[in-house]
Amino acid sequence: MGSAGKVFADSGPMHMMTKIGAASSPTAVEIDWDMEEHRRCITACLVKGTYLLESERANCWEDDANTEHLAPAWWESFHFRRHRVLACVCECLLCKIGHHILAARSTPFIYGAIFEYVPPAVAPRHPSAPSYVVAFRGTMRRDPTTLGDMRLNLRILLNEQHFCGRFSHARSKVEELLNSIPKNGGAGSSSGVWLAGHSLGASIALDVGRHIMTEYELKLPTFLFNPPQVSLASLAPAINKLPIAEVAKKGVHASSSAVKHVLGKTVLRPHRRNMEEKFERLSPWVPNLYVHPRDVICSGFIDYFEQRERHPRVAASATLMSYRDMCRSAIGKQNDRPHLLPSAVLWKNQSSQGNPHELRQWWQPQGPELELTSQLYKWS
DSSP, rough: OTTTOOOOOSOOGGGHHHHHTSSSSSSSOOTTTTTTTHHHHHHHHHHHHHHHHHHHHTOTTOTTTTTOOSSTHHHHTTTTTEEEEEOOOOOHHHHHHHHHTTTTTOOOEEEEEEEOOOOOOTOOOOTTTTEEEEEOOOTTTTTHHHHHHHHHHHHTTTOOGGGEEEEEEEEHHHHHHHSOOOOOOSSTTTEEEEEEEEEHHHHHHHHHHHHHHHHHOOOOOOEEEEEOOOOOOGHHHHHHTTTTHHHHHHHHHEEEEEHHHHHHHTTTTTHHHHHHHHHHHHOOOOOOOEOTOTTTTTTHHHHHHHHHSSSSSHHHHHHHHHHHHHHHHHHTTOOOOOOOOOOEEEEEOOOSOOOOGGGGGSSSSSSSTEEEEEEEOOOO
C-alpha cells in the first residue's frame, strides 16, 4: 500500500500542528472548538482516518505488529481514541454470489468509526468539545468494497439508501451510543455526539442525523463533506461551458420549480402536505454542508438552496419535493425520510485549484486551495 497522501505528518493540517523540538513529532495547537476552522479540519481528519482503517484492513495490516499503521495519527493527533469500528458485510450481488460459490464466510469491511475525545489531563475540557465523533468514509476505488460502495451510490441516486444495510447499521450503532452515555447535558445531549462523513459517508451521516432528529429530537452537530446531491443543471457540463450557461441554468431551475409548485398544489397535494410535516420536524436541525461548485456530485445542494433565495414564493412549495420522491408518491409510496433538507449552513469552496471532490481540501487553511464562504438557510 503506497503512503502518498496517507502520512499525517506530510499531508495533514500542518497549520494546526506545532513542534516543540527539531526531533519531536508534531502536536496539535490548543484546539478552540468554537472556531469553525478547527471543527472542520478535525472532523475531516477523522473521516480520513476511517478511509485508512479500511485500507489497512483490506491490506491485512490490522494484525501485523511489524507494520507501522498510518491511520491512528489522524485522530490521536487531536486527542481522540478509537472507541469502536463500524463494520458490516458487503451486500452487493457479486459478493453474495462469490461467497455462495466458494462457501466462504463473508468478511466485514470498515465503513466508519466512533472516536472518543480524551483531552490531556492537564488541560480543562472545552465546553464546546464533542465527547464522540462518528465518522463515515466514502467510496474507495481499487478496494474490495468498491462494488458495494458503487451499489450504494446508485441507491442514493434513486433515494433508496435509507433501506440499505449499511445505513440501517449506522443508525442502530449511533442509537446504541446515545443510549449508553449519561443524559446529563454532556455526551448524551445534542452537542455531545457529532456526525461527519465524506461523499457516500456524508449521505450516511445525513441519514443518521435525520433519523435521530425525527425519532429523538436531538440536533446532532453534523459535518458533511461533498454530500451527494445531483441536480438537472449540474448533469449538463456541456451547457455550463456555453456563454449562456448561467441563463440556461436559471431557466432550467425556474421551469422545474414551477412544475413542482403546480403539482404540489394539485395532484400531489397529499405528498406536499406529508413533506411539510417532515420539514417542520427536521427544521431545527442545521447540518454543515461543505460543497464545491465544480463538483458535480454535490453542487446540486448549491442549486437547491440558492433557488429558495431567488424565487421564495414558488420555491417554498418546490423546495419540499424532489422528482424522485414525487414519482414514488404517484405510485402510492411515501419515503420515510425526505430526500431534501429544510435547513443547513452551506459552506462553498470557491477555489479554482485542486480536485473539487477531494477530502483534503477541507482541512486546509483559507488560501489558494480553500476560499470558503458560508450562508445559513433556515426553513420557515
